[in-house]
Amino acid sequence: MKKIYYMLFLLLTGVCFNACVSEEEDLFDKSAAERMNEAIANYKAILQDAPNGWVMEFYPSDRSMGGYVYTAKFDNGKVDMASEVSLSSNSGESWPAGTVVSSQYRVISEQSVILTFDTYNLLFHFFSEPKGSSDTDGYASDYEFIFMESSADRLVLRGKKYGNTLVMTKLTESADSYIQKILDMQEKMDAVPRMKMIVSGKEYMVNMAGKLLSYTETKEDSSVENVEMSFIYTPDGINLYEPLTIDGVTFQRFVYDDATGVVKAVDADVTFPYPTALEQFCGTTTRWYFSFDINTVKGEMNQELMDIFKNSYDANLEIMNEHFVGWYLGANPGYPARDSNPHCMGWESNWLGIVDFQLCYSYNLSVIDEATKKVEIKSIAPGGNYEYYEYLDPVVEYVDKYSPYIVTFDDERLPKTAKMVSTVDDSVWFSVSKQ
Structure with missing residues (x-):
């Protein structure tokens, strides 16, 4: 009996095999090479x-x-x-x-x-x-x-x-025409960087520097996850590299509203609202320059800070035969290729009137309290070329020492000048202007 069952199994297998071969011959009536050439x-x-x-x-x-x-x-x-x-x-x-x-x-x-x-x-x-x-x-x-x-x-x-x-x-x-639209959109959004993302009414603090959206998400088990998603500019907004899901809401494409400056997701309740002046400053993608006159040893800052900077200026002239021609807070020239921090305190140092060298110290600019316009300005680590200009340490240490600061802007929608007054000692202050 077992032998009969075995013979029946072989017979059925053969029938199936012949059917499959026939089907395969019908499906692939061309060789693999022919199909590849057609593709x-x-x-x-x-x-x-x-x-x-x-x-x-x-x-x-x-x-x-x-x-x-x-x-x-x-x-x-x-x-x-x-x-x-x-x-x-x-x-x-x-x-x-x-x-x-x-x-x-x-x-x-x-x-x-x-x-x-x-x-x-x-x-x-x-x-x-x-x-x-x-x-x-x-x-x-x-x-x-x-x-x-x-x-x-x-x-x-x-x-x-x-x-x-x-x-x-x-x-x-x-x-x-298309590339110009991309450049125009990037200029609009870079000029007013977003620092908040609202997902179905829930607010997240975000950073959008360097075409990278980053934020921190707290999970149900109270663990914290740092999320990063790259994006690209489009003629009417931005696209994320791939769909992102937060609190059950999935989104990828955003459009920019010229009337309000709000960036809103397509087919999802997600927005990047127009930022406040303080958010624009802390998320800046440009540079805010200190104003100073070395000849008179005066500047838009308290005299003690100006004197400390003058000492560094003199050391730079003596050691490097260079003049500091610019001093700023804001966009890090080495980010992201050479430095992981998007913001810095930076200087432009001119050699013999021929070339300007860029050097910086990475800084964190963060909102402490929106209502009182309190901001923290704290150094993180030496950045590009700083190792050659360490006589600037007293400047970095001084600005750190008197942080946080209260900020007053010239314009609350599109600020161009910001005056910082220390909350540690209100006689310590400085102003910076966007250029």
């Missing part, structure tokens, strides 16, 4: 069938630098690329945003169909080219991408080595 031809045609080219939303490295907009027009192996990125060389050459740089591309097959930008393009390979003999990966970014999804107007690709998603959308206007 390559299809992607080549899609890339070239775009009179104005494509928008590419590119995220370099580990996404800690945010996202960058590129445009690309493909034509038989040649690609004309432009970007919101502005570059310059030590020799004085410059490539402002919107500059078109041409190079080569290919659509090739490996295990999948790949778009490769395999000849050098200054704009695009800036993030992947080596920065020196000991830095072979640069910013560790992709220049080869695997096709994941496709339609006539939208392509989704994934970086071959580092895995970041690259979204390409067909342009319906000129590349110049």
Whole structure:
């Protein structure tokens, strides 16, 4: 009996096998090579069938630098690329945003169909080219991408080595026009940085420096999680790299309201409200300069602070043969490539009237009390080039010693001047102005 059962099993298995083989022959009436060649031809045609080219939303490295907009027009192996990125060389050459740089591309097959930008393009390979003999990966970014999804107007690709998603959308206007809209939106939002995010009525303090949204979330078990999400500017707002969910609310795309300055999520109850003057100062993406006159040893500050700075000025002249021509609070020139802190106290030091050197000490600018306009200004760590100018330590220590400060602004909506008066000793004060 067992033998009969076994024979029946073999017979049924054979029938199923023959059916599967027949089905497979019906499904794959072309060889793998033929199907791959057809896919390559299809992607080549899609890339070239775009009179104005494509928008590419590119995220370099580990996404800690945010996202960058590129445009690309493909034509038989040649690609004309432009970007919101502005570059310059030590020799004085410059490539402002919107500059078109041409190079080569290919659509090739490996295990999948790949778009490769395999000849050098200054704009695009800036993030992947080596920065020196000991830095072979640069910013560790992709220049080869695997096709994941496709339609006539939208392509989704994934970086071959580092895995970041690259979204390409067909342009319906000129590349110049699109990039200018990106620059305009970035200027609007950078001028008035957001520090609060409201999700269904619940408020979160956020930082949006360097195309990186970061905030702290308290979980149900009382644990604290620091969340970071990169984003990219669009003509009408920003897009997060991927959907973010907070308190059950999921969102990704935001639009900017020109009338109110509010940034609101599409299809979700999430907003970045227009910031107060104090929030604009503490989240600044620009520089607020101290005013001083070395010849008279006077400045927009109390005399003791001016005298301390004058001592540092004299030391700089004696040791480095340089003059301090600028002193500011605000955007860190080394962030994010060389310094993890977006804000600093910085100085511009001029050598022989020829070149200005940037140096800084990383600072934290934080709101203590909105009602009284109290702000903390505290040093964190030496920043770029500071090691050569440590005679500025007394200045850093003095500003730290008398923090926190009460701030008075010249304009509550778009402040350009801020006067700080110490809460420790109200005879200690200084003013800074946005330039």
